[in-house]
Structures are given as structure tokens and as C-alpha cells.
Amino acid sequence: MHVIGHITIDHVELPNASYVDLGGPPIHCSTMLIHINAPVKPISVVGRDALGMLNPLRGLGIDLSLVKVDECRTTRFRLRYSADYSRELWLMARCRDFKAEDISADLDVAVINPVAGEFPIGLMPIVKSRSRLVAVDLQGFVRGFRGDGYVYVKADEAPLSAIAEYADLIKVSLDEAPGRLPRAKLTLVSQGGRLARLIRGPRTYYFDEVPSVRVVNPTGAGDVLTCAMAHYLRLGLGEVDSFIRAVALSMVKTTILRPLDKPDLTLLDRLTETLSRLIRSVG
Numbered sequence: 001m002h003v004i005g006h007i008t009i010d011h012v013e014l015p016n017a018s019y020v021d022l023g024g025p026p027i028h029c030s031t032m033l034i035h036i037n038a039p040v041k042p043i044s045v046v047g048r049d050a051l052g053m054l055n056p057l058r059g060l061g062i063d064l065s066l067v068k069v070d071e072c073r074t075t076r077f078r079l080r081y082s083a084d085y086s087r088e089l090w091l092m093a094r095c096r097d098f099k100a101e102d103i104s105a106d107l108d109v110a111v112i113n114p115v116a117g118e119f120p121i122g123l124m125p126i127v128k129s130r131s132r133l134v135a136v137d138l139q140g141f142v143r144g145f146r147g148d149g150y151v152y153v154k155a156d157e158a159p160l161s162a163i164a165e166y167a168d169l170i171k172v173s174l175d176e177a178p179g180r181l182p183r184a185k186l187t188l189v190s191q192g193g194r195l196a197r198l199i200r201g202p203r204t205y206y207f208d209e210v211p212s213v214r215v216v217n218p219t220g221a222g223d224v225l226t227c228a229m230a231h232y233l234r235l236g237l238g239e240v241d242s243f244i245r246a247v248a249l250s251m252v253k254t255t256i257l258r259p260l261d262k263p264d265l266t267l268l269d270r271l272t273e274t275l276s277r278l279i280r281s282v283g
Contacts, residue, residue: 001231003029004103004127005113005140006075006095007044007067009053013080014217021258022053024075025113025137028220029227030062031259032249038231042067043103045095050074056260066105072096075116085193085218089151091116100126107131109234111227114140121159124166135169135230137223142176169233171226186239188229190222198243203283205240211274213267215254225250244279248272
């Protein structure tokens with residue numbers, strides 16, 4: 001599986017901790033899914049300011065051969081969380097947009113997950129032609145940026161219908177959802193502390209309760225949700241089972257502080273079992 005989007009350098013401010021580390025969907029997905037034997041190959045562009053930070057990823061066995069180094073500053077964000085883990089976000093620097101030549105491999109399963117509008121919609125047909133399953137996270141398509149870098153949700157929904165034409169799976173966060181959700185075969189709606197919903201045709205799947213976990217850092221949980229869902233679908237699991245397992249893995253992600261921290265996989269098993277009992281549907 002390939003994840004396409006900017007690797008970032010994140011300045012994270014949590015209620016009880018702060019740090020600077022690599023982030024972005026290619027990092028959160030690859031460092032988390034490798035623990036369930038699901039290698040993720042990032043397709044990304046970084047600046048030279050990130051080079052020294054990439055070495056620990058190679059030590060973990062992550063293939064960085066499709067990460068290009070360019071003459072730009074690596075995309076940087078400042079993330080500030082309040083006590084209830086609501087978040088404010090500022091863009092501090094931005095690397096270049098993706099080009100057709102950045103996407104040269106056969107992708108099998110592709111997760112398009114930009115963070116700052118770096119993926120031109122015109123590249124969608126290229127990804128679709130080289131993939132048997134395309135998942136798209138809308139976050140980088142619906143974000144706008146003020147002059148000071150502060151991130152807000154754009155009102156313009158025009159490109160979203162074009163994205164839906166090429167996506168088998170679309171994911172959007174509830175706080176970034178446009179007024180009218182574009183529909184793919186499957187639509188994931190992440191809801192923060194209320195987990196997520198899966199919309200499949202006329203039916204919507206949700207969870208009756210939220211299992212308790214000790215949240216340490218929610219950064220990247222939504223990225224993991226999308227990637228994990230695509231991974232389990234690739235394995236041939238049913239759509240609802242894939243959804244349950246993806247939500248469980250995204251919950252485990254919130255219990256570790258930094259991307260290279262090791263998760264508790266026994267917790268993953270327990271959450272998967274619990275969520276299987278709690279899932280409901282309507283429609």
C-alpha cells in the first residue's frame with residue numbers, strides 16, 4: 001500500500017507535553033501499520049531539513065525509496081490541543097505540490113492523503129489507472145490558510161465531486177466535513193471522541209458506545225483510520241469488519257505519544273472484540 005501526501009515536521013503542543021517530530025499521513029500510517037505486518041510505502045516530498053529525521057524510519061524497516069528530497073522547506077505545522085483535545089492548527093511552511101513524475105510506481109492500493117492542498121486533482125486519473133483501490137482523505141482538499149498560517153475549512157465544495165469520481169473510499173473528519181458529503185462506494189466520517197461512522201449505500205454503521213482508552217495524543221488517528229480501512233479491504237475482509245478493525249487501530253494510535261512509540265497490540269485485540277459487539281446500523 002502507498003500513502004501519498006506530504007511528510008511534515010510537526011510542532012505539537014499537548015495539555016501535558018510538547019515535542020517536535022515527523023508527522024503527516026505517510027509517517028503516521030507507516031509507523032503504525034508496520035506493527036500489524038502491513039507495510040506502507042510513502043510517496044512524498046520533503047526538504048533537506050527533514051533528512052536527519054528520516055533515519056529512524058529506515059531502522060524500523062520502512063521503505064522510503066519513493067520519498068523525494070527537493071529544494072523546499074519540509075511542510076511544517078503547529079498543532080495546539082486544549083484540555084479536551086480539540087485542536088488548532090497553523091501551517092508554518094509548505095513544500096512543493098506533487099507532480100506526475102512523483103507517482104511512477106504501480107500502486108495496488110493508494111491512499112491519497114494531502115495535508116495542505118499539495119495534491120492536484122488533475123493527478124487523480126494517474127493514481128486511479130495504477131491502483132485497484134483508491135482511498136482519499138479530504139482533509140488537505142478542504143483546508144484553507146490565513147496569512148498567519150491558521151488553518152480553516154474552506155466553503156468551496158466544487159472540487160469534491162471530482163474527487164469522488166476516482167475514489168472507492170472517502171474519509172472526512174466531522175469538523176472538516178463540507179455541507180454535503182461527496183459519496184463514494186464507502187464513506188468514512190471520523191468523529192473525534194465519538195469514533196467514526198461508515199456510510200455504505202443507504203446504511204450507516206456506528207457504535208453504540210465508546211470504549212474507554214487512555215488518550216495520550218490524538219495526532220494522526222484519522223490518518224491511521226483511512227490507511228487501516230484500505231489495508232483490511234485489500235486483505236479481502238468485509239467492509240464492516242474492515243471498519244471495526246480500522247477504528248480499533250486508530251484508537252490504539254491515540255494511546256502513544258510519538259510516531260515511533262510502540263503500541264500495545266493486546267489493546268488492539270480487546271478493542272476489536274469490544275467494537276464488534278457495539279456496532280449498529282441504520283438505514
